[in-house]
Amino acid sequence: MALSPDNEHSVPHGHTLYLAVAGLGDQDRLALTTAVKLLAHDGKPFALLEAQPRRAHLLVLDADHREGREALAAARPGQVKLLLAAEARIGRNLIAVRKPVDIGRFRDLLGRLYEKMAAQLSRQDAPARPAAATPVDVFRTLLDARHQRRRLVLEVAGAGSAWIDGEAGSVTSTLDTAALHRLLTRPAGAFTVREPAPGERAPAGEVQVTSLSTLLWDAALACSGGRLLPGHDTETPVRLKAWPNFTRHAFHPDHLKLAAALARAPHTLAGLAAATGVPLATTIDFHNAAFAVGLLERAGDDAPAAAPPAPPPSRRGLLARIARRLSLRR
Amino acid sequence: MLAATEKIIFTGPVGAGKTTAIGAIADTPPVGTDVPCTDGAWALKSTTTVAMDYAYLLLDDGTRVHLYGTPGQERFDFMWSILARGGIGLVLLVNCDHPDPVAQMEFYLDAFADFIRETGVVIGLTRSDLAATVPLEAFQARLLERNQVVPVFEIDARNPEDVKVLIHALLAVLGH
Numbered sequence: 081m082a083l084s085p086d087n088e089h090s091v092p093h094g095h096t097l098y099l100a101v102a103g104l105g106d107q108d109r110l111a112l113t114t115a116v117k118l119l120a121h122d123g124k125p126f127a128l129l130e131a132q133p134r135r136a137h138l139l140v141l142d143a144d145h146r147e148g149r150e151a152l153a154a155a156r157p158g159q160v161k162l163l164l165a166a167e168a169r170i171g172r173n174l175i176a177v178r179k180p181v182d183i184g185r186f187r188d189l190l191g192r193l194y195e196k197m198a199a200q201l202s203r204q205d206a207p208a209r210p211a212a213a214t215p216v217d218v219f220r221t222l223l224d225a226r227h228q229r230r231r232l233v234l235e236v237a238g239a240g241s242a243w244i245d246g247e248a249g250s251v252t253s254t255l256d257t258a259a260l261h262r263l264l265t266r267p268a269g270a271f272t273v274r275e276p277a278p279g280e281r282a283p284a285g286e287v288q289v290t291s292l293s294t295l296l297w298d299a300a301l302a303c304s305g306g307r308l309l310p311g312h313d314t315e316t317p318v319r320l321k322a323w324p325n326f327t328r329h330a331f332h333p334d335h336l337k338l339a340a341a342l343a344r345a346p347h348t349l350a351g352l353a354a355a356t357g358v359p360l361a362t363t364i365d366f367h368n369a370a371f372a373v374g375l376l377e378r379a380g381d382d383a384p385a386a387a388p389p390a391p392p393p394s395r396r397g398l399l400a401r402i403a404r405r406l407s408l409r410r
Numbered sequence: 411m412l413a414a415t416e417k418i419i420f421t422g423p424v425g426a427g428k429t430t431a432i433g434a435i436a437d438t439p440p441v442g443t444d445v446p447c448t449d450g451a452w453a454l455k456s457t458t459t460v461a462m463d464y465a466y467l468l469l470d471d472g473t474r475v476h477l478y479g480t481p482g483q484e485r486f487d488f489m490w491s492i493l494a495r496g497g498i499g500l501v502l503l504v505n506c507d508h509p510d511p512v513a514q515m516e517f518y519l520d521a522f523a524d525f526i527r528e529t530g531v532v533i534g535l536t537r538s539d540l541a542a543t544v545p546l547e548a549f550q551a552r553l554l555e556r557n558q559v560v561p562v563f564e565i566d567a568r569n570p571e572d573v574k575v576l577i578h579a580l581l582a583v584l585g586h
């Protein structure tokens with residue numbers, strides 16, 4: 081099966097693939113769960129999502145059961161569907177299998193699906209965008225300044241400089257706001273970073289003073305390129321302590337989904353990407369930015385809580401139409 | 411057949427910018443019930459809303475999403491639950507130049523606690539650009555203490571983009 085390009089559900093090897101089930105009889109469900117246990121031994125872990133089937137990587141449905149047909153109708157176009165049916169069916173991202181399906185057939189099908197989806201995400205998982213970051217990128221420099229409460233001077237030859245005060249959490253710059261933000265994506269060598277000289281002070285006169293957090297946020301999004309900060313991983317649950325100030329920060333619309341999901345319960349980054357349907361690279365960029373400005377923390381041993389039930393389809397449609405009507409310019 | 415209707419509730423204290431925020435995104439100018447202030451609110455503005463503000467958004471399928479602004483003065487709080495009934499969610503606006511805006515936020519979160527539990531809330535901080543206002547972090551810290559991780563953004567109620575971001579956050583909270 082060729083997965084369509086808008087498929088958002090692939091997972092890298094070693095990661096859990098979330099699947100949801102609808103309309104399966106007891107025998108089929110037993111065969112499926114047994115196959116899933118066997119696949120875990122094969123290094124292809126699956127987890128069953130009990131709620132919000134639209135958020136699963138993979139749907140396993142019985143087309144001859146009302147519940148299965150309803151789930152099929154409600155599925156996202158890019159969602160992969162394994163359809164158990166008495167008759168052959170054809171559809172986008174849909175694999176139809178004649179019933180009955182035994183443990184071996186489930187194991188074979190799911191195993192092959194895992195391979196395809198993992199391979200696809202391996203490509204997607206590579207830095208999603210060309211890394212704008214320099215070997216010593218601005219983001220890491222700003223983050224170090226904040227964590228170590230250091231003062232640093234960023235200088236762009238012939239253009240101006242920015243005085244970073246990690247203690248005060250401020251950036252005083254002779255560059256205008258646009259130039260300061262362009263600095264975030266400058267190639268290596270376009271700027272220098274140095275410690276202030278003894279007695280050196282922040283520039284005065286016509287300067288822009290901005291919050292270090294604001295610049296850190298923007299730098300994280302500009303420089304991360306889907307790569308996690310050192311020391312972080314996609315399998316440790318994290319919790320949101322507060323929402324980012326989205327009216328004053330640059331953001332991707334998917335960041336709202338990520339913040340909302342994290343506000344409900346701690347998630348691993350892999351689980352968060354799966355639960356929201358947001359690409360892992362975007363999820364990581366958001367994580368880096370939120371962590372950098374102190375809005376995110378590791379949740380320790382807290383197990384991610386169960387996701388709340390999804391709004392009914394009629395309400396989902398209404399919310400989508402309101403979002404379209406109030407489309408954002410950013 | 412009558413078009414389907416839904417509603418979003420805007421609430422907050424006097425002068426928080428509810429009427430302005432509704433007007434920033436609505437398809438119609440807000441229909442208000444403003445009257446000259448006769449109590450302490452006159453110090454904040456010359457008129458105030460006594461019953462509600464009303465405007466609507468027209469969606470592409472003909473659905474009207476009603477935008478209701480509650481009266482800001484607490485002596486009209488009997489109107490709040492009436493207006494909120496059947497609402498999709500709550501937009502709480504708090505003016506940061508109030509002497510204790512964090513307490514104001516908590517007052518409204520408590521007043522609408524049941525409605526918020528059933529739906530969702532977003533908080534817009536207005537007038538945060540004025541000098542000597544309480545910083546955003548103070549609101550975030552208090553919300554965390556209350557175990558409420560809800561969206562709280564600085565907004566200019568006159569700016570449609572700011573109000574739209576607030577509504578988009580509400581939609582995300584509601585599961586969009």
